[in-house]
Amino acid sequence: DVKVTQSSRYLVKRTGEKVFLECVQDMDHENMFWYRQDPGLGLRLIYFSYDVKMKEKGDIPEGYSVSREKKERFSLILESASTNQTSMYLCASILQRTGPDTQYFGPGTRLTVL
Amino acid sequence: GDSVTQMEGPVTLSEEAFLTINCTYTATGYPSLFWYVQYPGEGLQLLLKATKADDKGSNKGFEATYRKETTSFHLEKGSVQVSDSAVYFCALSDGYTDKLIFGTGTRLQVFP
Numbered sequence: 605d606v607k608v609t610q611s612s613r614y615l616v617k618r619t620g621e622k623v624f625l626e627c628v629q630d631m632d633h634e635n636m637f638w639y640r641q642d643p644g645l646g647l648r649l650i651y652f653s654y655d656v657k658m659k660e661k662g663d664i665p666e667g668y669s670v671s672r673e674k675k676e677r678f679s680l681i682l683e684s685a686s687t688n689q690t691s692m693y694l695c696a697s698i699l700q701r702t703g704p705d706t707q708y709f710g711p712g713t714r715l716t717v718l
Numbered sequence: 719g720d721s722v723t724q725m726e727g728p729v730t731l732s733e734e735a736f737l738t739i740n741c742t743y744t745a746t747g748y749p750s751l752f753w754y755v756q757y758p759g760e761g762l763q764l765l766l767k768a769t770k771a772d773d774k775g776s777n778k779g780f781e782a783t784y785r786k787e788t789t790s791f792h793l794e795k796g797s798v799q800v801s802d803s804a805v806y807f808c809a810l811s812d813g814y815t816d817k818l819i820f821g822t823g824t825r826l827q828v829f830p
Binding site for chain 2: 608635637644645646647648649652662694696698706707709710711712
């Protein structure tokens with residue numbers, strides 16, 4: 605079975621801190637994604653990556669950056685955390701495909717910025 | 719742009735009741751459609767999918783049919799259980815990228 609793990613389930617940070625959220629998948633998937641989940645808004649795509657060192661902006665990239673130095677690891681970075689970044693963050697991965705396929709999700713990191 | 723609209727929740731049912739969660743979509747191409755489920759404290763997992771018009775996805779007693787004429791992909795289950803209590807997300811993939819566009823989610827609460 606595919607396993608996607610995230611470094612923390614719960615995280616509390618202060619405004620202005622630099623925050624790293626780590627995601628690791630163990631199935632050699634090419635494509636990885638970061639979403640944030642907010643009540644009433646569903647999941648919104650922040651960034652995604654099709655390959656090592658490649659990244660693409662999603663729908664809400666402002667205030668975030670990403671890093672993909674190794675195929676299995678995709679990091680989300682909050683350069684200077686703000687209270688409006690308090691949210692649930694979900695990582696997902698998918699095997700590069702020629703047809704529609706399943707995204708596999710990690711358990712999520714609930715981030716609170718004070 | 720492409721979008722997904724699903725009914726607001728929460729949906730509250732008694733065990734063994736019939737479930738319908740409505741989902742409609744707007745897309746310019748030929749999207750694939752998905753239902754994902756999120757159990758309390760967990761990430762999302764795929765429940766079912768359909769890749770073309772008139773396809774029916776099914777899993778764990780849940781079903782959804784890809785209706786191009788009504789741009790819908792409603793989720794149904796004939797008899798819900800307490801263990802089905804979760805948040806259900808309808809989503810589409812545009813068929814050109816791996817990106818998913820999600821609805822806002824519908825919370826289902828099933829009581830014994």
